[in-house]
Amino acid sequence: MRQSPLSRKGGWKRQAIAYCMAFPALFFFVLYLIYPLIIAFRMSLYDYSGIGPLKDFVGWANYKEAMRDSSFFDALSNNFTLMGVEFAVSTLLAFILAYMLFKGVFGWRAFNVILFLPYIIPLSVSAVIWSLIYEPTIGLLNQLLGDLGLKGLQHTWLGGTSTALGSVIAVWIWRTLPFNLIILFGAMIKIPGELLEAARIDGASGFRIVRHIIFPLTIPTIVLLAVISIANDFRAFDIVWIMTQGGPAGLTQIASSFVYKVGFQENHYGYANAVAFLVFVVVTAFVALIALLQRRSFSGEKGGFR
Amino acid sequence: MIKRLSLTAFVFLFAVTSLYPLLWVVLQSLKRDAEFFASQFSLPREWVWRNYADAWDKANFALYYKNTLIITASSLIFGLAVCILAGYAFAKIDFVGRKTWQAMFVIVLFVPSPVLLMPVFFINRDMGLINTYIGMIGPYICGAVPLGVLLMSAAFRSLPNELSESARMDGCGEWRTFIRILFPLTLPTVATLCILQFISVWTDYMWPLIANTDPKMYTITVGMTQLAAKKFTFGYGPVFAGMVITTFVVILLYIVLQKYFVRALTDGAVKG
Numbered sequence: 001m002r003q004s005p006l007s008r009k010g011g012w013k014r015q016a017i018a019y020c021m022a023f024p025a026l027f028f029f030v031l032y033l034i035y036p037l038i039i040a041f042r043m044s045l046y047d048y049s050g051i052g053p054l055k056d057f058v059g060w061a062n063y064k065e066a067m068r069d070s071s072f073f074d075a076l077s078n079n080f081t082l083m084g085v086e087f088a089v090s091t092l093l094a095f096i097l098a099y100m101l102f103k104g105v106f107g108w109r110a111f112n113v114i115l116f117l118p119y120i121i122p123l124s125v126s127a128v129i130w131s132l133i134y135e136p137t138i139g140l141l142n143q144l145l146g147d148l149g150l151k152g153l154q155h156t157w158l159g160g161t162s163t164a165l166g167s168v169i170a171v172w173i174w175r176t177l178p179f180n181l182i183i184l185f186g187a188m189i190k191i192p193g194e195l196l197e198a199a200r201i202d203g204a205s206g207f208r209i210v211r212h213i214i215f216p217l218t219i220p221t222i223v224l225l226a227v228i229s230i231a232n233d234f235r236a237f238d239i240v241w242i243m244t245q246g247g248p249a250g251l252t253q254i255a256s257s258f259v260y261k262v263g264f265q266e267n268h269y270g271y272a273n274a275v276a277f278l279v280f281v282v283v284t285a286f287v288a289l290i291a292l293l294q295r296r297s298f299s300g301e302k303g304g305f306r
Numbered sequence: 307m308i309k310r311l312s313l314t315a316f317v318f319l320f321a322v323t324s325l326y327p328l329l330w331v332v333l334q335s336l337k338r339d340a341e342f343f344a345s346q347f348s349l350p351r352e353w354v355w356r357n358y359a360d361a362w363d364k365a366n367f368a369l370y371y372k373n374t375l376i377i378t379a380s381s382l383i384f385g386l387a388v389c390i391l392a393g394y395a396f397a398k399i400d401f402v403g404r405k406t407w408q409a410m411f412v413i414v415l416f417v418p419s420p421v422l423l424m425p426v427f428f429i430n431r432d433m434g435l436i437n438t439y440i441g442m443i444g445p446y447i448c449g450a451v452p453l454g455v456l457l458m459s460a461a462f463r464s465l466p467n468e469l470s471e472s473a474r475m476d477g478c479g480e481w482r483t484f485i486r487i488l489f490p491l492t493l494p495t496v497a498t499l500c501i502l503q504f505i506s507v508w509t510d511y512m513w514p515l516i517a518n519t520d521p522k523m524y525t526i527t528v529g530m531t532q533l534a535a536k537k538f539t540f541g542y543g544p545v546f547a548g549m550v551i552t553t554f555v556v557i558l559l560y561i562v563l564q565k566y567f568v569r570a571l572t573d574g575a576v577k578g
Binding site for chain 1: 310311313314316317318320321323324325327328330331342343346347387388389391392394395396399401402404407410411414415416417418419420421422423424425426428429444445447448449451452454455480505508509511512516527528530531534542545549552553556557560561564567568571572
């Protein structure tokens with residue numbers, strides 16, 4: 001006799017137990033994640049100032065407006081600059097540091113604890129610390145430059161048009177480097193010792209070992225770090241909002257701070273939601289692209305080392 | 307040997323850039339403003355604990371701390387409870403729609419928070435939850451769910467089936483098997499989730515900034531940035547003291563639970 005799918009799954013009683021146990025989690029998940037996504041999309045089709053019910057339906061007009069809005073594209077481009085520079089510099093430095101820790105450094109345990117600190121402290125605290133360090137007159141950085149006799153290098157770091165974005169990115173690198181370091185260090189430790197030993201016996205120099213063994217074996221980890229960078233860098237709200245609020249003249253505006261400004265400060269909630277959705281699409285497309293590229297480039301050589 | 311020393315020196319330089327800004331904050335938090343303006347690199351001439359008292363009383367840090375403690379503790383307890391229960395159901399019972407829910411959990415891990423914050427604010431407003439603890443905590447419980455349920459169900463699934471079967475043979479009901487035998491074995495994962503949830507709630511800035519219109523509901527991160535914006539009224543000392551107050555709990559836990567912290571933060575990297 002054929003079993004009904006339900007009885008194969010343990011009957012009504014087991015189903016009820018399962019749903020009772022999962023219900024609290026699913027309740028919050030639907031109320032604060034799925035339902036808001038639906039509302040956000042609906043709101044993006046309206047002109048809404050935040051008061052009363054949604055009634056001014058405008059169709060895709062908000063999306064069309066975003067496509068013509070140069071400050072939106074500036075924010076996106078700043079966000080991509082932030083992401084690109086952060087990922088490149090932070091991963092490169094993290095790779096070098098991880099390799100040094102891997103090679104053996106005196107007191108590496110203590111270094112591990114200390115180097116991870118910038119990633120532990122609240123992002124909002126980092127933002128305030130660094131805005132005080134960058135402060136033009138009493139800030140640590142300009143004082144230090146003054147004491148070293150490098151007065152020519154002093155700047156109004158966060159206020160100057162040429163230095164603002166770079167200063168913000170530097171803080172973001174300071175923040176993300178420890179994380180990349182710990183992940184890369186973990187990946188290096190997992191490299192089989194025989195492999196390195198064999199290369200050393202064959203007379204390979206340190207640099208060639210890095211280039212031909214360590215680097216290729218950590219590429220999957222680096223790709224993972226790229227995905228995490230994308231996901232995080234589009235949420236880097238705290239740093240930008242606390243340090244510059246997107247200024248001067250929108251030069252450090254990124255996607256999340258732009259959405260916040262348009263929504264909560266200018267009360268264009270419909271438009272802000274349209275922009276947020278576009279950002280969501282861009283991020284998802286970017287992550288999918290990386291996943292696709294990675295699958296293509298690795299499918300050929302899978303199993304090479306394992 | 308010399309090579310190892312030079313490597314150490316290089317890493318040491320980086321360690322200084324990691325650590326010095328934090329030490330700098332602690333040093334300035336103990337100085338009078340006049341001394342802070344004059345010399346930032348020296349140790350405080352006398353230790354001005356007043357800055358901490360000012361931050362605590364005049365700048366309302368006592369209140370912000372209470373809010374943060376209530377919100378973090380409730381989000382932690384309820385967030386974990388719902389994840390553990392659901393994790394068990396997802397791992398051990400093949401219920402209708404399980405695969406669909408799981409797929410949804412994975413997809414939403416990449417939703418950037420700005421997409422959600424505005425509608426969540428309006429949902430809370432329509433339910434009359436602005437400026438309430440419940441309105442603050444609900445979204446944090448939800449925030450723990452996708453990754454929490456995925457990790458907990460993976461932990462329950464990794465336990466051998468013979469374990470629950472032999473418990474049942476000994477006359478243990480399903481509930482008792484779950485609480486007494488299986489749950490204790492998932493404690494490492496529970497610890498990871500605890501740390502992740504603690505960090506994400508304690509250090510969050512954007513949601514408490516948006517969720518409340520009443521300054522009495524602020525958490526320490528928002529309170530600290532408000533204080534920093536008012537540095538000309540209160541002086542710099544309390545600002546630095548406020549940053550130390552905001553951070554020291556996190557750093558203390560990190561140093562005590564270092565191994566667990568690193569594992570938790572690397573496991574939960576994709577979450578935001």
